[in-house]
Amino acid sequence: MASALKTYGTLIGFVLVVLFFWIEIPDTFMTAKNWLNISQQVSMLAVVAFTMTIVMVMGDFDLSVGSMASLAGIVAALAFRDGHGVWVGVALALGVGLLGGLLNGVLVAYVGILPFVATLGTLTVYSGLAFLVSGGKTIFGRDIPTAFSGFARSGIPLADMVSLPSLTIVAAVVLLVVWFTLEQTTFGRRLYAIGGNKEAARLAGIRVRRLRFLAFGLSGLGAATAGLMYASRVASANPTQGSGLMLDAIAAVFLGMTMSEEGEPHVAATLIGVLILGVLGNGLTQMSIDSYVREVLIGSIIVLAVASSSLGKTKG
Amino acid sequence: MSLLSIQDLEKSFAGAKALGGACLDVRAGEVHALMGENGAGKSTLIKVLAGVVKPDTGSIAIDGAPVAIGSPADALRLGLRFIHQELSVVPHLSVAENIFLGRDYPRRWGVMIDWDGLNRRAAAVLAGLGVTHIPPGRKMARLSVGDQMLVKIATAFQDASVDGDAPARLYVMDEPTAALSAEESQRLFAVIRRLRAAGAGIIYVSHRLDEVMELADRLTVLRDGATVATRDIAGLQKLEVIELMIGRRFAEGYPPRLAPVSGEVALGVEHLSTGYLQDVSFEVHKGEILGLAGLEGAGQSEVIRAIVGADGGHDGAVSLAGRPVRIEEPVSAWAKGLAFLPRERRQEGLVSSASIAGNVSLPHLDDLVRFGLVLDRAAEAEQAVDLGRKVKLKSKGPKQKVRELSGGNQQKVVFARAIAGPPEVLLLDEPTRGVDVGARYDIHALLRELTAEGKAVVLASSDLPELVYMADRIIVFRDGRVATTVSTEGLDQARLAALCFGSPAAPSA
Ligand SMILES: Nc1ncnc2c1ncn2[C@@H]1O[C@H](COP(=O)(O)OP(=O)(O)OP(=O)(O)O)[C@@H](O)[C@H]1O
Ligand SMILES: [Mg+2]
Numbered sequence: 094m095a096s097a098l099k100t101y102g103t104l105i106g107f108v109l110v111v112l113f114f115w116i117e118i119p120d121t122f123m124t125a126k127n128w129l130n131i132s133q134q135v136s137m138l139a140v141v142a143f144t145m146t147i148v149m150v151m152g153d154f155d156l157s158v159g160s161m162a163s164l165a166g167i168v169a170a171l172a173f174r175d176g177h178g179v180w181v182g183v184a185l186a187l188g189v190g191l192l193g194g195l196l197n198g199v200l201v202a203y204v205g206i207l208p209f210v211a212t213l214g215t216l217t218v219y220s221g222l223a224f225l226v227s228g229g230k231t232i233f234g235r236d237i238p239t240a241f242s243g244f245a246r247s248g249i250p251l252a253d254m255v256s257l258p259s260l261t262i263v264a265a266v267v268l269l270v271v272w273f274t275l276e277q278t279t280f281g282r283r284l285y286a287i288g289g290n291k292e293a294a295r296l297a298g299i300r301v302r303r304l305r306f307l308a309f310g311l312s313g314l315g316a317a318t319a320g321l322m323y324a325s326r327v328a329s330a331n332p333t334q335g336s337g338l339m340l341d342a343i344a345a346v347f348l349g350m351t352m353s354e355e356g357e358p359h360v361a362a363t364l365i366g367v368l369i370l371g372v373l374g375n376g377l378t379q380m381s382i383d384s385y386v387r388e389v390l391i392g393s394i395i396v397l398a399v400a401s402s403s404l405g406k407t408k409g
Numbered sequence: 410m411s412l413l414s415i416q417d418l419e420k421s422f423a424g425a426k427a428l429g430g431a432c433l434d435v436r437a438g439e440v441h442a443l444m445g446e447n448g449a450g451k452s453t454l455i456k457v458l459a460g461v462v463k464p465d466t467g468s469i470a471i472d473g474a475p476v477a478i479g480s481p482a483d484a485l486r487l488g489l490r491f492i493h494q495e496l497s498v499v500p501h502l503s504v505a506e507n508i509f510l511g512r513d514y515p516r517r518w519g520v521m522i523d524w525d526g527l528n529r530r531a532a533a534v535l536a537g538l539g540v541t542h543i544p545p546g547r548k549m550a551r552l553s554v555g556d557q558m559l560v561k562i563a564t565a566f567q568d569a570s571v572d573g574d575a576p577a578r579l580y581v582m583d584e585p586t587a588a589l590s591a592e593e594s595q596r597l598f599a600v601i602r603r604l605r606a607a608g609a610g611i612i613y614v615s616h617r618l619d620e621v622m623e624l625a626d627r628l629t630v631l632r633d634g635a636t637v638a639t640r641d642i643a644g645l646q647k648l649e650v651i652e653l654m655i656g657r658r659f660a661e662g663y664p665p666r667l668a669p670v671s672g673e674v675a676l677g678v679e680h681l682s683t684g685y686l687q688d689v690s691f692e693v694h695k696g697e698i699l700g701l702a703g704l705e706g707a708g709q710s711e712v713i714r715a716i717v718g719a720d721g722g723h724d725g726a727v728s729l730a731g732r733p734v735r736i737e738e739p740v741s742a743w744a745k746g747l748a749f750l751p752r753e754r755r756q757e758g759l760v761s762s763a764s765i766a767g768n769v770s771l772p773h774l775d776d777l778v779r780f781g782l783v784l785d786r787a788a789e790a791e792q793a794v795d796l797g798r799k800v801k802l803k804s805k806g807p808k809q810k811v812r813e814l815s816g817g818n819q820q821k822v823v824f825a826r827a828i829a830g831p832p833e834v835l836l837l838d839e840p841t842r843g844v845d846v847g848a849r850y851d852i853h854a855l856l857r858e859l860t861a862e863g864k865a866v867v868l869a870s871s872d873l874p875e876l877v878y879m880a881d882r883i884i885v886f887r888d889g890r891v892a893t894t895v896s897t898e899g900l901d902q903a904r905l906a907a908l909c910f911g912s913p914a915a916p917s918a
Pocket of ligand 2: 451452453494815
């Protein structure tokens with residue numbers, strides 16, 4: 094019993110949350126339209142959480158993802174304002190994300206600063222940069238090309254009135270790429286080994302520093318992608334846009350980790366974590382419940398999930 | 410009446426039986442050896458006694474009265490003390506704090522911790538074991554594993570009547586000497602004899618038969634989780650014990666050389682120096698086993714680690730098959746055909762959350778890819794199964810987590826990793842630590858096969874007979890320098906021991 098609760102507690106919790114809203118909001122909650130809507134709402138969080146999973150597999154954290162997402166959105170918007178095309182803006186934003194991530198990687202892997210401290214520092218730096226280059230103002234309106242903002246509104250029509258949102262597709266692609274990387278390649282296998290025992294991994298011929306460096310680069314890239322998605326969705330960019338992402342992303346990975354026997358992060362489990370947060374947000378909003386209540390609930394759920402997963406771990 | 414009586418313990422882990430009919434009877438004032446192959450269930454039985462593992466069925470009685478041991482605190486209350494096989498220390502606390510963990514620290518004015526008093530008491534506890542070289546204020550993480558083991562032992566031995574625990578009556582030691590040097594072991598034995606004379610019971614687990622025959626009064630043999638025999642040591646032959654353990658006839662000893670050493674140099678080391686090592690030079694030939702001997706920490710491990718680049722830079726030159734190579738990180742050592750088996754399997758060797766296959770394949774992942782980046786899991790599992798069979802690994806299969814294996818079987822996983830490939834030169838630091846006699850023989854036979862194929866082996870070991878019988882030549886280290894090099898032709902263990910201690914009158918060959 095205890096062991097079932099340990100492994101499936103989070104999944105059971107997810108099902109209960111879904112059942113609750115299904116009963117409370119019978120007309121609109123359990124519809125294809127609402128679920129597609131949820132998928133779009135969580136797509137940005139999903140992308141950040143998926144790439145955050147990569148660094149957390151090694152036992153590291155990236156606290157800078159939220160401010161990196163904001164910075165990437167600003168960079169793209171500034172490029173648009175200066176008359177550059179959509180692809181130039183997107184490429185610049187992704188480049189900034191990759192570089193920012195690699196800078197985290199240098200600090201953590203080569204300089205040897207604890208990830209918590211290093212990325213807390215860069216969190217502030219990237220956030221400050223976003224304010225600096227934007228002048229603290231929101232960039233919106235005609236500065237944002239419709240080809241860019243239209244992307245978040247587009248989708249693949251499925252039936253009348255419902256379509257699969259493009260943002261959802263992006264998140265799904267990132268999910269597949271991260272899953273493939275972590276679960277199917279030797280790169281992923283090495284990351285898990287580093288997470289399990291850094292010293293043993295190094296002595297067994299794994300380039301621990303290089304891999305940590307690269308993984309942080311991927312996390313930065315994911316953050317920038319999410320920033321672009323956000324900017325496209327709201328057709329604007331401001332320097333605090335991404336700030337909510339970091340805590341939710343780490344929470345999603347933690348929720349997922351409770352589902353694995355070893356307490357290892359796996360990206361498929363992170364997806365469940367993201368969905369729990371997304372469904373809660375969607376359902377509570379539909380029930381017009383105060384957003385502070387949502388925060389209290391989400392916090393409690395995380396604590397509960399982690400507590401239930403450590404049940405029985407103290408004894409063999 | 411017996412001090413401790415265990416009847417018909419059974420314990421399964423997810424369907425796999427670890428104990429099935431284990432019985433054990435220990436008297437006050439005896440050293441009782443618990444013997445068995447790797448995975449026989451010794452540590453599991455001990456964990457049951459310690460309240461760490463819950464048995465499925467079975468009964469435990471102390472002084473004839475049945476007891477229930479539901480937690481480590483229960484065991485402590487009953488007067489049981491444990492030294493577990495796998496070290497559990499708090500690395501960022503000091504030695505003294507580790508010794509007094511969970512007990513009341515001495516205080517000053519009722520509130521402040523009296524650190525000096527704490528350290529003094531810890532030093533006294535250590536001195537009781539004849540240990541004076543470990544400063545009680547030092548962080549645990551900075552000690553060698555051997556020293557950490559000494560601290561754990563001291564912790565178990567400290568006067569137990571503090572805090573109202575029952576006085577210690579039974580000491581349980583699971584391979585305490587596996588990480589100790591010969592002198593440290595002797596000191597431990599002296600303490601054990603003292604405890605025995607004072608009327609305590611001692612359960613003692615070790616794969617070193619010689620020390621068991623020397624120390625124990627009786628022994629109980631476990632095979633596949635069941636007790637097969639309890640005997641008096643007096644009048645018992647070593648070979649009988651081995652045959653009880655493995656359940657078949659066994660010729661004790663070492664496998665013979667299969668081929669002569671070639672003249673070609675496989676690995677050359679010239680003027681190697683690090684912070685500790687001073688100007689170490691030697692050559693290993695193809696087909697040769699070069700032994701590294703010396704007292705604990707005299708430089709054997711350091712040489713191996715320096716060659717594979719485990720500790721960063723060093724002065725001096727290393728060459729492979731005559732070609733100079735630069736190795737600054739272990740990754741390039743593996744890539745150049747050097748295999749490295751580190752001394753501490755749990756800290757340095759294994760990713761215990763990963764599977765057997767995942768641990769064996771770790772340095773060889775590049776040979777196990779399809780389409781440039783996809784891990785070929787089938788080939789990986791096949792490699793693990795294949796090598797697992799060679800080293801007599803006892804497991805449920807290549808996917809089993811290493812964490813679930815017995816100590817000796819974990820060691821076999823590290824060894825399997827080192828011979829996968831296969832490499833040209835093997836650098837092995839205590840490769841048979843914690844491995845049972847039967848599997849040890851198989852590992853030695855594998856080394857003979859590898860050298861017959863022209864591989865070169867560097868073998869650091871604190872097990873002197875292993876060096877004398879397996880190596881062709883032995884380098885003796887003293888304080889980070891090569892003291893002497895001897896051929897094993899006509900060498901006996903006593904002379905090698907004298908060389909390690911630095912006694913004069915030992916001519917070099
Ligand atoms: N937590 C666990 N989960 C699954 N199997 C386990 C677990 N702990 C032990 N086992 C299994 O129980 C068996 C007995 O293991 P145990 O550690 O008691 O052996 P041992 O006699 O101490 O061996 P060694 O000499 O190698 O230390 C082994 O087959 C081992 O794989
Ligand atoms: Mg054991």
